[in-house]
Amino acid sequence: MTVLRTGSMYHKLLRTSVGTLVCIVLMSGAMLAAAASPRTASGKPDLSGIWQVLNEANWNLEPHVAAQGAVETLGAIGAVAPGIGVVKSGRIPYLPAALSQRNSNFLQRRTADPEAKCFMPGVPRATYLPYPFQIVQSDTDIMIVYQFAGAVRTIAMSNHKEAPADSWMGWSNGRWERNTLVVEVTGLNANWLDRSGNFATETRRVTERYTLMDANHISYEATIEDPAVFSEPWTMQMVLYRRMEPGARLMDFRCVEFAEELMYGDLRKQEGK
Amino acid sequence: MSAATRNHQIALIMVLLAACLAFRSAGTSAHHSFAAEFDIRRPVELRGTVTKVELINPHSWIHLEVADKDGNKEIWMIEGGSPNQLLRKGFTRNSLPVGTEIVAVGYQARDGGKRAVGRTLKLANGQTLFFESTTTPAPEASH
Amino acid sequence: MSRPARVGLGAIVIGILALSAPLEAASPYRAPRTSWGDPLIQGVYTNNTNVPFERPPELGTKEVYTEAEYESRRNAPAVVETTTVVTDVHYQTSDFGLDPSQSVMVWNPRTSILDRPANGRMPPLRAEAQQRSDAARAAQQAHAFDSAQNRPLQERCLIWAHEGPPLRPVGYNSLVQIMQTRDYVVLMTEMIHDARVIPLSKTRPEFGELKRWQGNSWGRWEGETLVIETTGISDKVTPRGSSVPMGPEGKVIEKITPTGPNSIRYEFTVTDPSLWDEPWGGQFPMEISSDPLLEYACHEGNYGLPNTLRGAREDERAGGNRQ
Numbered sequence: 001m002t003v004l005r006t007g008s009m010y011h012k013l014l015r016t017s018v019g020t021l022v023c024i025v026l027m028s029g030a031m032l033a034a035a036a037s038p039r040t041a042s043g044k045p046d047l048s049g050i051w052q053v054l055n056e057a058n059w060n061l062e063p064h065v066a067a068q069g070a071v072e073t074l075g076a077i078g079a080v081a082p083g084i085g086v087v088k089s090g091r092i093p094y095l096p097a098a099l100s101q102r103n104s105n106f107l108q109r110r111t112a113d114p115e116a117k118c119f120m121p122g123v124p125r126a127t128y129l130p131y132p133f134q135i136v137q138s139d140t141d142i143m144i145v146y147q148f149a150g151a152v153r154t155i156a157m158s159n160h161k162e163a164p165a166d167s168w169m170g171w172s173n174g175r176w177e178r179n180t181l182v183v184e185v186t187g188l189n190a191n192w193l194d195r196s197g198n199f200a201t202e203t204r205r206v207t208e209r210y211t212l213m214d215a216n217h218i219s220y221e222a223t224i225e226d227p228a229v230f231s232e233p234w235t236m237q238m239v240l241y242r243r244m245e246p247g248a249r250l251m252d253f254r255c256v257e258f259a260e261e262l263m264y265g266d267l268r269k270q271e272g273k
Numbered sequence: 274m275s276a277a278t279r280n281h282q283i284a285l286i287m288v289l290l291a292a293c294l295a296f297r298s299a300g301t302s303a304h305h306s307f308a309a310e311f312d313i314r315r316p317v318e319l320r321g322t323v324t325k326v327e328l329i330n331p332h333s334w335i336h337l338e339v340a341d342k343d344g345n346k347e348i349w350m351i352e353g354g355s356p357n358q359l360l361r362k363g364f365t366r367n368s369l370p371v372g373t374e375i376v377a378v379g380y381q382a383r384d385g386g387k388r389a390v391g392r393t394l395k396l397a398n399g400q401t402l403f404f405e406s407t408t409t410p411a412p413e414a415s416h
Numbered sequence: 417m418s419r420p421a422r423v424g425l426g427a428i429v430i431g432i433l434a435l436s437a438p439l440e441a442a443s444p445y446r447a448p449r450t451s452w453g454d455p456l457i458q459g460v461y462t463n464n465t466n467v468p469f470e471r472p473p474e475l476g477t478k479e480v481y482t483e484a485e486y487e488s489r490r491n492a493p494a495v496v497e498t499t500t501v502v503t504d505v506h507y508q509t510s511d512f513g514l515d516p517s518q519s520v521m522v523w524n525p526r527t528s529i530l531d532r533p534a535n536g537r538m539p540p541l542r543a544e545a546q547q548r549s550d551a552a553r554a555a556q557q558a559h560a561f562d563s564a565q566n567r568p569l570q571e572r573c574l575i576w577a578h579e580g581p582p583l584r585p586v587g588y589n590s591l592v593q594i595m596q597t598r599d600y601v602v603l604m605t606e607m608i609h610d611a612r613v614i615p616l617s618k619t620r621p622e623f624g625e626l627k628r629w630q631g632n633s634w635g636r637w638e639g640e641t642l643v644i645e646t647t648g649i650s651d652k653v654t655p656r657g658s659s660v661p662m663g664p665e666g667k668v669i670e671k672i673t674p675t676g677p678n679s680i681r682y683e684f685t686v687t688d689p690s691l692w693d694e695p696w697g698g699q700f701p702m703e704i705s706s707d708p709l710l711e712y713a714c715h716e717g718n719y720g721l722p723n724t725l726r727g728a729r730e731d732e733r734a735g736g737n738r739q
Contacts, residue, residue: 041451329717354512383727
């Protein structure tokens with residue numbers, strides 16, 4: 001057996017081992033990084049997938065404690081879950097008259113909340129409803145399909161045009177700012193922003209920012225500007241979580257069926273007539 | 274093709290094609306039964322000024338301020354078609370400004386409410402509101 | 417294989433291709449590719465057409481007009497409605513640009529969209545299915561105006577028949593948007609904004625027992641053609657020609673093939689042994705639209721439904737008899 005000359009051979013072995021180890025670490029890092037931000041063929045972050053929030057923003061965007069729901073007979077099931085709030089500055093900066101409107105909305109929420117009537121929720125509320133949505137990112141444009149009410153919108157990534165008319169899901173023009181998808185939404189109908197009566201009008205302008213934090217989380221921000229309602233633009237911030245379970249898919253939630261009694265029950269034919 | 278024939282064709286391009294009639298009944302107006310909503314026994318002619326235009330689906334609605342026999346103002350809602358084609362052709366909510374005087378001839382709602390379907394819609398000067406329509410004459414008005 | 421045999425086989429193959437290829441030339445169009453290599457079919461299309469869904473009975477098994485017949489139909493002057501008796505309580509679609517002739521039309525010389533059965537008309541329901549359908553229809557009509565839930569799905573803004581599957585042209589706003597990714601194809605009609613998100617897979621995914629309003633669909637590429645298979649269409653909807661829903665073996669096959677830089681061919685086949693003794697199906701072309709697809713929010717502006725119910729209640733108060 002050849003006796004190893006411990007000096008140079010040892011150092012060579014050590015260098016090789018360390019070198020190999022470093023290589024492995026670097027390669028793993030590179031692979032993890034690649035897994036951390038999936039990219040499309042054009043090198044942009046790939047946001048495709050089924051996503052959902054894990055917060056209580058749809059109950060109330062502002063910080064709030066648990067509270068009785070609008071329908072007492074539902075007991076704890078209908079109660080308002082507590083939430084730490086998603087408004088960056090803490091409170092929504094309402095103009096005084098608009099704040100009165102918000103408070104009045106709150107009192108009528110059982111019947112006046114457009115969500116109860118299965119109206120399309122608009123932007124940004126569609127993002128933080130407690131239901132999944134799917135981002136379909138093609139080579140050119142991006143479509144987002146929401147499970148609730150079958151709401152859907154297309155984000156034009158080029159050839160931007162003005163909104164031809166107002167609509168429930170608005171008119172979306174998107175662009176990339178480095179690794180962030182920035183979407184300007186205009187032409188939105190007046191709508192509520194949550195179940196507590198927070199609202200905005202058709203003069204609002206919403207700017208969304210979607211940034212992949214890693215393969216399965218998106219940092220989402222939406223800035224709302226509406227001089228008819230707010231004294232200044234304000235921003236909400238939350239995380240979108242990828243639905244990971246095998247077979248995850250959007251299902252039908254054509255909620256019109258479940259809103260008809262609320263909306264048209266009083267027009268039902270009475271028995272004996 | 275002569276100029277006359279071409280003009281004839283262009284003039285007719287907006288009217289119903291015979292070949293399309295059978296096709297039309299299959300899908301065009303199938304959203305809901307207008308006969309169930311409006312009453313053919315209640316023809317109306319409404320002359321008034323536009324107070325609001327709702328370019329919405331499934332049907333657009335024009336709100337008209339109409340003076341009754343005694344000069345009292347009342348608001349009527351006139352039901353029309355989906356605005357999507359109008360929007361694609363460049364119409365906007367400002368194409369029919371508030372205050373425009375129009376004449377709507379149609380049929381009143383079955384429940385007697387101040388709503389009507391607009392069988393023909395014209396500006397005060399007789400011009401059709403959006404597109405040239407078919408030449409079907411208006412019904413006798415009793416309002 | 418010997419040379420004469422190969423030539424013979426080649427002739428047979430070409431013959432078969434010529435018989436089965438609808439209207440295009442023998443060599444199929446090869447579409448540009450998406451970044452991951454699938455044929456590119458993404459876009460907003462119109463399928464507004466001059467071709468009726470079913471063939472006029474007098475044409476028998478004639479699938480396509482001759483060139484001369486087609487030209488004369490295209491150039492025929494339109495017939496003006498000259499009736500002086502107005503029987504239609506309805507706005508005039510042409511006032512709003514909603515007549516099919518007022519939009520870009522994808523003209524083609526077919527005599528009908530249906531090409532199976534051979535007479536281009538819907539096959540009759542099986543006798544037993546016809547009985548069930550008649551009974552269901554009578555029951556529906558007896559309570560047609562009792563409540564919102566008694567009105568047709570279309571009027572309630574739940575789903576419109578042309579959305580399918582299978583898709584078919586509809587009188588106006590007849591636009592379809594297709595989106596593509598490596599794993600999904602989305603088909604969406606303007607009316608009423610329903611987006612079918614169809615997973616692409618080599619084999620049928622496991623959908624479980626749950627049904628969907630537009631069924632459980634999955635797709636795969638076969639050469640230049642996207643083949644979509646749909647089963648599990650909900651009992652809440654009824655297919656064309658029937659007032660009862662599809663049975664457990666009901667299936668719709670759709671095929672989308674690019675035919676040129678701005679056009680695709682859409683083919684469909686519907687089978688359901690509980691309803692029909694034979695499959696039925698057809699095809700129509702779609703062309704890229706220069707117009708955008710606009711939101712058609714149906715339920716949110718559906719004043720017509722409560723107005724209709726109010727009318728029915730008023731009729732009852734007045735002692736009238738609603739049909």
